[in-house]
Amino acid sequence: MAVSLQFNFKALRSLPQDFHLSPRNRSFKFGLGLVKCSAASPTSKRSYSITLLPGDGIGPEVTTVAKNVLDFTGSLEGIKFNFREMLLGGAALDETGVPLPDETLSVAKQSDAILLGAIGGYKWDKNEKRLKPETGLLQLREGLKVYANLRPAIVFPQLMDASTLKREIVDGVDLVVVRELTGGIYFGKPRGFSTDENGEESGFNTEIYTTHQIDCITRFAFEIAQKRRGKLCSVDKANVLEASMLWRRRVLAIAEEYPDVELSHMYVDNASMQLVRYPKQFDTIVTNNIFGDILSDEAAMITGSIGMLPSASLADLGPGIFEPIHGSAPDIAGQDKANPFATVLSAAMLLKYGLGEEKAAERIDYAVLDTLNRGFRTADIYSAGTKLVGCKQIGEEIMGLFGSAVGAVT
Numbered sequence: 001m002a003v004s005l006q007f008n009f010k011a012l013r014s015l016p017q018d019f020h021l022s023p024r025n026r027s028f029k030f031g032l033g034l035v036k037c038s039a040a041s042p043t044s045k046r047s048y049s050i051t052l053l054p055g056d057g058i059g060p061e062v063t064t065v066a067k068n069v070l071d072f073t074g075s076l077e078g079i080k081f082n083f084r085e086m087l088l089g090g091a092a093l094d095e096t097g098v099p100l101p102d103e104t105l106s107v108a109k110q111s112d113a114i115l116l117g118a119i120g121g122y123k124w125d126k127n128e129k130r131l132k133p134e135t136g137l138l139q140l141r142e143g144l145k146v147y148a149n150l151r152p153a154i155v156f157p158q159l160m161d162a163s164t165l166k167r168e169i170v171d172g173v174d175l176v177v178v179r180e181l182t183g184g185i186y187f188g189k190p191r192g193f194s195t196d197e198n199g200e201e202s203g204f205n206t207e208i209y210t211t212h213q214i215d216c217i218t219r220f221a222f223e224i225a226q227k228r229r230g231k232l233c234s235v236d237k238a239n240v241l242e243a244s245m246l247w248r249r250r251v252l253a254i255a256e257e258y259p260d261v262e263l264s265h266m267y268v269d270n271a272s273m274q275l276v277r278y279p280k281q282f283d284t285i286v287t288n289n290i291f292g293d294i295l296s297d298e299a300a301m302i303t304g305s306i307g308m309l310p311s312a313s314l315a316d317l318g319p320g321i322f323e324p325i326h327g328s329a330p331d332i333a334g335q336d337k338a339n340p341f342a343t344v345l346s347a348a349m350l351l352k353y354g355l356g357e358e359k360a361a362e363r364i365d366y367a368v369l370d371t372l373n374r375g376f377r378t379a380d381i382y383s384a385g386t387k388l389v390g391c392k393q394i395g396e397e398i399m400g401l402f403g404s405a406v407g408a409v410t
């Protein structure tokens with residue numbers, strides 16, 4: 001790689017030997033312990049195949065940044081990434097007529113990890129369900145059996161003023177939402193539309209969970225809570241929904257295997273209120289697919305922006321999917337306004353939880369902190385006294401390459 005020596009040596013190049021994320025940022029440090037998942041044995045292999053799924057809207061902008069950061073980190077750590085870019089979502093619909101082409105799924109299955117941007121956009125909003133970009137994403141998650149979606153929400157001290165909440169409320173927040181990802185109402189059958197004899201239309205979906213599905217995600221969440229602050233809050237709607245009643249019963253049963261973890265239960269309506277009232281009360285949250293989807297977007301605003309939250313979606317076997325929690329943001333697509341931090345931090349999760357490359361992951365975490373320390377912000381996290389820049393420049397700052405021949409990073 002042609003990287004000249006006049007580049008500044010901050011950011012990615014400057015990982016101190018003894019660097020560890022502060023306790024405040026320790027969500028990145030939790031181990032997966034006994035949980036069997038796609039985390040590879042550490043550093044046994046130094047060449048990895050990564051399926052790149054840029055998707056739609058801001059997806060290609062943020063994945064380009066994350067891919068460059070991964071490549072650059074790899075060059076510093078002696079890791080080779082073989083990227084294979086494939087189609088998903090609206091981009092796949094336009095090209096092939098389906099939102100998840102067979103080839104994309106098959107390449108993804110054979111790779112070591114998947115880095116995904118986001119899918120969706122106005123153009124496909126009126127498509128029938130099977131031809132929606134979102135359907136492609138759901139099919140991918142189901143096809144890879146990535147039932148455990150980890151969404152850490154950490155308040156970076158540098159971004160305290162970016163949050164819409166008061167500093168004293170958000171200072172020190174460090175929580176993770178463990179969202180069940182391949183069950184519940186997004187997948188339940190029956191679903192569809194019907195019309196009664198009076199011509200009245202109905203649309204319906206089914207919230208359904210089996211004991212097996214609940215047990216798997218619950219154990220996963222307990223394992224994570226054990227390695228964090230030992231607190232697990234299960235969020236449900238067991239006062240109303242049968243699927244939630246079973247959920248709560250199974251969580252209580254599994255809890256007997258983890259006497260060292262303090263378990264609590266909360267109804268989802270209360271949980272959404274508590275998240276903005278006093279978010280520091282939460283350590284690990286486990287919840288179903290739809291509640292996890294909604295609560296993690298809410299948790300994102302505690303940290304300043306939805307553009308800051310990464311995620312890892314893991315299976316018992318096979319590759320994980322690593323993606324920001326946000327969508328394709330069509331309102332800002334193509335304008336170099338997107339915040340790429342969430343995708344870059346997802347790339348760090350890919351290294352740590354997908355490949356077992358901890359040191360390389362920490363290098364990225366550190367470079368993100370360093371870039372924030374140096375005051376660089378996209379519009380969504382801008383506050384007075386900081387430097388407003390675009391998506392591309394954030395990537396260049398993370399790599400310590402701004403103002404240089406970034407194109408040299410291949």
Ligand SMILES: NC(=O)C1=CN([C@@H]2O[C@H](COP(=O)(O)OP(=O)(O)OC[C@H]3O[C@@H](n4cnc5c(N)ncnc54)[C@H](O)[C@@H]3O)[C@@H](O)[C@H]2O)C=CC1
Binds near residue numbers: 119327328332339380
């Ligand atoms: N995993 C995925 O691919 C997801 C896809 N979607 C899809 O994305 C499309 C847009 O959905 P929305 O509900 O608008 O959610 P969204 O997350 O795309 O955008 C919500 C708001 O946050 C802003 N935003 C999101 N990411 C940002 C970033 N990285 N930097 C700066 N600002 C950012 C957007 O500009 C917008 O104002 C839809 O088609 C939806 O189905 C939505 C959520 C997840």
Ligand SMILES: CC(C)CC(=O)C(=O)O
Binds near residue numbers: 134137138293325326
């Ligand atoms: C676009 C959907 C399939 C899901 C979603 O909003 C998410 O996973 O965050």
Ligand SMILES: [Mg+2]
Binds near residue numbers: 293294297325
């Ligand atoms: Mg969502």
